[in-house]
Amino acid sequence: MLRRACLWAMVALVILWTAFPLYWFLKLAFDVPAGAAVFPPPFYPTKPTVASLATALGFRYVDKDGQVYLPSGLARQVRIGLLNSFILALSVTLITMPVVTLLAYTFGRLEFRHKNKLIMAVLLVVALPPISIIIPFYMLFLHLGLVGKLGGLILVTLTVTIPLLTWMLIGFFRNLPRVEALARIDGLSRMRTLITIIIPMAKVGLAVGSMICFLTAWNEFTFAHILVTGTPATTLPPVISGFLFMSPQPTQLAATVLYSLIPPFLLAYWLQRYITTMNITEPIVR
Amino acid sequence: MTELSDLQFALLVTLPVLLFLLVIVVFPLGYAFWLSFHSTRFVDGARYSFCGFDNYIAAWQSPGFWNAVAVSLHFAMVSTVFTLGIGLMIALILARIGRGRGFIFSLAFLPWAISDYATGVIFRYVLGGRSSIFTTLSYLFGFNTRVNLLAEGIVIEGLALGFAWHLAPLVAFFLLAGIRTIPVRLYDLAELDHCGPWSKFRYVTLPYIRYSLFVFTTISCVFALKTFELVYLQTGGGPGIASATLTYFIYKESILHLNLGYGAAISLYLLLLFVALSLFLYVVWGRKEV
Numbered sequence: 001m002l003r004r005a006c007l008w009a010m011v012a013l014v015i016l017w018t019a020f021p022l023y024w025f026l027k028l029a030f031d032v033p034a035g036a037a038v039f040p041p042p043f044y045p046t047k048p049t050v051a052s053l054a055t056a057l058g059f060r061y062v063d064k065d066g067q068v069y070l071p072s073g074l075a076r077q078v079r080i081g082l083l084n085s086f087i088l089a090l091s092v093t094l095i096t097m098p099v100v101t102l103l104a105y106t107f108g109r110l111e112f113r114h115k116n117k118l119i120m121a122v123l124l125v126v127a128l129p130p131i132s133i134i135i136p137f138y139m140l141f142l143h144l145g146l147v148g149k150l151g152g153l154i155l156v157t158l159t160v161t162i163p164l165l166t167w168m169l170i171g172f173f174r175n176l177p178r179v180e181a182l183a184r185i186d187g188l189s190r191m192r193t194l195i196t197i198i199i200p201m202a203k204v205g206l207a208v209g210s211m212i213c214f215l216t217a218w219n220e221f222t223f224a225h226i227l228v229t230g231t232p233a234t235t236l237p238p239v240i241s242g243f244l245f246m247s248p249q250p251t252q253l254a255a256t257v258l259y260s261l262i263p264p265f266l267l268a269y270w271l272q273r274y275i276t277t278m279n280i281t282e283p284i285v286r
Numbered sequence: 287m288t289e290l291s292d293l294q295f296a297l298l299v300t301l302p303v304l305l306f307l308l309v310i311v312v313f314p315l316g317y318a319f320w321l322s323f324h325s326t327r328f329v330d331g332a333r334y335s336f337c338g339f340d341n342y343i344a345a346w347q348s349p350g351f352w353n354a355v356a357v358s359l360h361f362a363m364v365s366t367v368f369t370l371g372i373g374l375m376i377a378l379i380l381a382r383i384g385r386g387r388g389f390i391f392s393l394a395f396l397p398w399a400i401s402d403y404a405t406g407v408i409f410r411y412v413l414g415g416r417s418s419i420f421t422t423l424s425y426l427f428g429f430n431t432r433v434n435l436l437a438e439g440i441v442i443e444g445l446a447l448g449f450a451w452h453l454a455p456l457v458a459f460f461l462l463a464g465i466r467t468i469p470v471r472l473y474d475l476a477e478l479d480h481c482g483p484w485s486k487f488r489y490v491t492l493p494y495i496r497y498s499l500f501v502f503t504t505i506s507c508v509f510a511l512k513t514f515e516l517v518y519l520q521t522g523g524g525p526g527i528a529s530a531t532l533t534y535f536i537y538k539e540s541i542l543h544l545n546l547g548y549g550a551a552i553s554l555y556l557l558l559l560f561v562a563l564s565l566f567l568y569v570v571w572g573r574k575e576v
Contacts, residue, residue: 007379010379011383011390013379014376014379014380014390014394015390015393015394017451018393018394018397020412020419021409021412022396024408024419028411040421040422040426041416041417041419041422043422099306105299106295106296106299110295110296112297113293115296121307121311122307125307127512127560128557129511129513129514129553131533131536131537131540131553132318132533132536132549132553132556132557133315133318133553134540135317135318135540135546135549135550136314136317136321137314139317140313140317158310159314162306162307162310163307163310215399215401218401219400219402219403219404220401221403225515240403240404241519244410250411257404257407260404261400261404264396264399265396265399267399268392268399269388269392271395271398271399272388272391272392272394272395272459273388275395275456275459275460276459276462276463280460281460281464281497281501
């Protein structure tokens with residue numbers, strides 16, 4: 001009995017560690033602007049309201065006391081940011097997944113010369129900080145007229161997602177049952193084996209991969225910050241840093257961050273169940 | 287139809303992708319390499335002039351650079367200790383509750399799905415002096431002081447808390463997967479031998495997760511050296527330069543001051559640091575685990 005109580009106390013600690021920082025910040029989204037200025041900061045919203053959720057998106061909000069909350073100045077940016085982030089994440093996922101499926105399959109299941117060196121090149125890109133490769137891309141995009149364009153940002157984001165997802169899927173493909181030889185005996189070509197046998201077997205891994213890819217693109221900050229801040233191609237992350245630095249509005253900042261957290265909230269359940277099918281801890285280079 | 291060999295097939299499917307990788311690896315690195323040997327001036331557009339190793343030497347002699355190296359290494363070390371420690375604790379706790387509790391597992395995993403920048407914003411409010419939870423607690427218990435975990439002297443540990451909050455769930459879930467492969471009878475045998483909780487962990491659990499611990503130590507070090515938005519949004523490298531990591535230093539030089547060559551030279555130093563640190567971890571630890 002004591003042991004059970006002890007265990008649940010520890011579980012409570014895990015929940016507290018995870019949820020409390022989120023709560024402490026997101027409570028601001030449900031407070032009035034004056035409440036965010038109260039010192040010392042209170043545990044609950046001083047006057048619970050959804051005003052900031054509305055004003056951050058550009059709606060006028062009138063509460064039941066007749067208090068009027070005007071739309072935020074960055075609301076237009078938030079709206080196009082949400083839309084652009086969604087387009088970016090979806091396009092990047094649609095381009096990345098077919099490419100990494102081929103790559104990870106090849107690296108995970110075929111033997112050929114120089115394989116390990118190629119894998120190391122992929123891993124090197126996973127390790128590269130975006131901040132050190134942004135200048136070359138910025139210069140290139142300046143020539144191509146891609147600065148401030150969503151297409152340019154999609155291209156650059158692919159340089160993050162393709163290596164990352166290849167790395168995550170190599171171990172997954174390697175651990176699938178070895179059935180190619182059987183399929184080949186039945187007379188299927190390599191491409192057909194891949195499409196009709198391997199990919200259906202791999203659908204869990206590919207689904208998890210797509211979610212990680214979507215989130216990675218949705219969450220990408222550095223490239224977006226430098227390439228599209230303040231343009232019509234802006235995504236949500238630079239808008240959020242705008243709320244933080246250009247017009248410090250804690251309640252609207254929290255409301256915008258809350259909107260940006262919708263995909264992580266929706267995907268966390270599937271990700272926690274299937275994340276370990278990715279085998280990223282297995283030795284990749286053998 | 288003639289059959290393709292493994293190599294031919296591999297080439298066929300990967301050639302377009304290899305070209306793409308060539309563009310995304312070789313182009314930016316090559317360009318950065320070229321830039322690092324040039325100095326830039328911005329009069330009527332950009333002017334580049336060859337300057338040999340000047341940028342590398344200037345960085346080597348700059349106190350700001352060495353501060354950034356020290357801050358980055360300090361941050362990577364503390365972050366990794368926090369991440370692995372907290373990740374291991376979460377894994378050990380979750381291993382004892384059944385699989386059926388999807389809600390708790392989802393919640394515990396959630397921080398990894400949240401971006402670095404949102405983590406930065408959240409922890410800026412949770413730890414920063416005026417709005418920090420610790421300030422509220424200090425007023426609640428009558429100490430009436432502001433408690434700022436992002437102040438000089440402790441800022442790196444403060445930043446590392448946010449980093450660990452974000453990355454520890456990933457570590458925890460992989461360690462958990464390892465722990466679940468341990469046959470229960472090993473624990474029963476340990477019980478027979480009157481092993482305490484520590485001995486059980488040390489002699490039964492640990493051998494199954496040592497390799498994962500090594501991999502995540504490497505991953506955590508690399509990600510900590512690589513992170514930029516966490517520092518940018520939480521402290522802006524401050525107070526002063528107390529949390530100006532190498533990535534932040536590169537941002538300041540390349541983007542804000544437009545010293546493109548100098549920034550590129552420091553990027554290449556950072557790349558060297560990645561390689562050196564990974565090799566070091568492999569030699570002192572990883573070699574024994576594979």
